[in-house]
Amino acid sequence: MSREALGYFELLVLLAILRLEESAYGATIGREIEDATSKEVILGSVYAALERLQEKGLVTSRLGEVTPERGGRAKRYFRLTAKGVRDVRASRDSLTTLWTGIPNLAGGRA
Amino acid sequence: MSREALGYFELLVLLAILRLEESAYGATIGREIEDATSKEVILGSVYAALERLQEKGLVTSRLGEVTPERGGRAKRYFRLTAKGVRDVRASRDSLTTLWTGIPNLAGGRA
DNA sequence: CCGTATTTATTCTGTATAGTTGACAATATG
DNA sequence: CATATTGTCAACTATACAGAATAAATACGG
Numbered sequence: 001m002s003r004e005a006l007g008y009f010e011l012l013v014l015l016a017i018l019r020l021e022e023s024a025y026g027a028t029i030g031r032e033i034e035d036a037t038s039k040e041v042i043l044g045s046v047y048a049a050l051e052r053l054q055e056k057g058l059v060t061s062r063l064g065e066v067t068p069e070r071g072g073r074a075k076r077y078f079r080l081t082a083k084g085v086r087d088v089r090a091s092r093d094s095l096t097t098l099w100t101g102i103p104n105l106a107g108g109r110a
Numbered sequence: 111m112s113r114e115a116l117g118y119f120e121l122l123v124l125l126a127i128l129r130l131e132e133s134a135y136g137a138t139i140g141r142e143i144e145d146a147t148s149k150e151v152i153l154g155s156v157y158a159a160l161e162r163l164q165e166k167g168l169v170t171s172r173l174g175e176v177t178p179e180r181g182g183r184a185k186r187y188f189r190l191t192a193k194g195v196r197d198v199r200a201s202r203d204s205l206t207t208l209w210t211g212i213p214n215l216a217g218g219r220a
Numbered sequence: 221c222c223g224t225a226t227t228t229a230t231t232c233t234g235t236a237t238a239g240t241t242g243a244c245a246a247t248a249t250g
Numbered sequence: 251c252a253t254a255t256t257g258t259c260a261a262c263t264a265t266a267c268a269g270a271a272t273a274a275a276t277a278c279g280g
Contacts, residue, residue: 072228182255
């Protein structure tokens with residue numbers, strides 16, 4: 001895994017952030033992935049992936065204001081960088097190129 | 111990665127096999143992935159992934175006749191099992207669910 | 221208001237799985 | 251034997267899982 005080369009879970013995390021726009025932080029990202037995959041998501045995995053993605057320059061983060069709700073620590077919000085968007089597009093294009101035109105794969109959502 | 115939970119490269123390998131139908135073996139699988147991703151593929155990685163996929167019961171392999179071409183060892187051909195097809199579909203559906211309706215992602219192939 | 225329980229969010233630690241890389245083995249042909 | 255083609259191995263790094271620990275903020279009883 002020398003160069004870049006996004007892992008599968010990392011790709012899910014990036015896509016979740018894109019969907020959530022301004023409200024992407026640990027918990028919401030995890031929930032978004034659970035909804036899409038129907039599998040339980042361990043939050044530690046989300047945070048670990050976010051850390052790596054930030055080091056690779058694919059996301060940035062900012063600390064949010066203290067929530068007015070009940071209690072609890074400040075949220076850390078995430079956004080994709082331009083490079084992050086480019087990498088997601090590249091992955092999506094590679095995958096769609098591969099799975100387009102495979103007859104044996106019919107019967108899903110796309 | 112406890113249960114199943116396909117890695118990114120493993121998914122590429124499975125898709126390549128599906129596309130190649132009856133002619134899927136190490137070298138052709140590698141080339142198919144290179145064509146789709148525009149990145150160099152190390153054959154050792156392909157074989158390692160194939161090994162794992164077979165242990166997980168997602169592919170089966172059979173040895174082919176000795177090639178009539180130039181030289182070289184007998185090829186090992188791969189096919190997906192029913193479970194393999196199911197897992198690929200599930201991954202594809204999760205991904206398309208996530209990336210459908212993200213405006214910021216326009217301008218690719220799909 | 222002080223201390224403690226509670227809530228929400230993030231970080232840490234250890235382990236298992238996935239993926240990379242380059243060298244090496246096998247097998248065929250000229 | 252030299253060379254081409256295919257496949258295996260072993261050592262290493264990176265990703266992901268799983269659950270415990272820590273942080274930061276609020277509410278509330280005394």
